[in-house]
Amino acid sequence: MAGILSNLRNTVITGFVLALALFVFYIYGAYSSAGHVGDALGSTAFWAFIVRWAHVLCGIMWIGLLYYFNFVQIPNMPNIPDEQKPAVGKVIAPAALWWFRWGAMGTIAFGIILAALNGYLVDAYLLGFTDNGASTIIGIGMWLGTIMWFNVWFVIWPNQKVALGIVDAPADDKPKAARTAMLFSRTNTMLSVPMLFAMVINQNAF
Known part of the structure; x- marks a missing residue:
């Protein structure tokens, strides 16, 4: 063992x-x-189950790391001695960001495939306007997840590359990039609560 x-x-x-x-x-x-x-x-139901499992696994990786950044790393960085901070910025953060962004990609990709297999992809993204509101809640969850995915790949990651020195940039740009990445990470943390609510309640109608 x-x-x-x-x-x-x-x-x-x-x-x-x-x-x-x-x-x-x-x-x-x-x-x-x-x-x-x-x-x-x-059966389609079997493959929908496999895709849903992959969707959930990727989502756990994505949201778990989102919460790690916002509840653990960012609040505690000021408490780390300056001589130890490069270990976080050069080793821990890049590795975490790799799993973070690809967890987001896997979540959105498998989510879209799952919605297509279950026949509500278009209805959900149209927020239920085409099926008398049946897909409104899951559609809201999907849009929130899509916005969060966009933030990861097109705002947080590009700014983190500047802040961590992964790409060449003027030194003066790093604090601004770090703050932008932090604010959009906090935005995703905020959006994750209603997003997960919409996803769960859609599976547990009462």
Whole structure:
């Protein structure tokens, strides 16, 4: 077990193997007695489930790192001695930002595919105007998620590259870029609350 947990790659692979085992247990328990395993695996509902799982996994990575930046890293940077700050700016932050932006990309991509598989992609982005309001709430959540994704890739990341010295820029530009990245990161933190509310309530109508 220590050999698995001491290596991140092995840990992640083992997690997927356990999930696969759980899936096999579920699918055969639910469908084997009726002889419909093949039908289940070839259905749109099955692929929608796989895409939803990937969407949620990517979303956890994205929003988890968003909350890490806003609840842990940014508030505590002033408490870190100046001689130690380069370790954060040169090592921790770039690695976190890589997973952050690609988590955002995976979330939006799998979300769009999921909406298409379930047949509400256009209705949702039109905020329910074409289906008598049935897709309004999920549409609001999708628009908020899309705005947040745009902020990550076209505002936060470009400004973080300047602030962290990943790209060449005048020294005077770095504080402004850092503040812009922080403000849009805070914007995404704010938008994440109603976005997640819209996503969850859409799955739990009452």
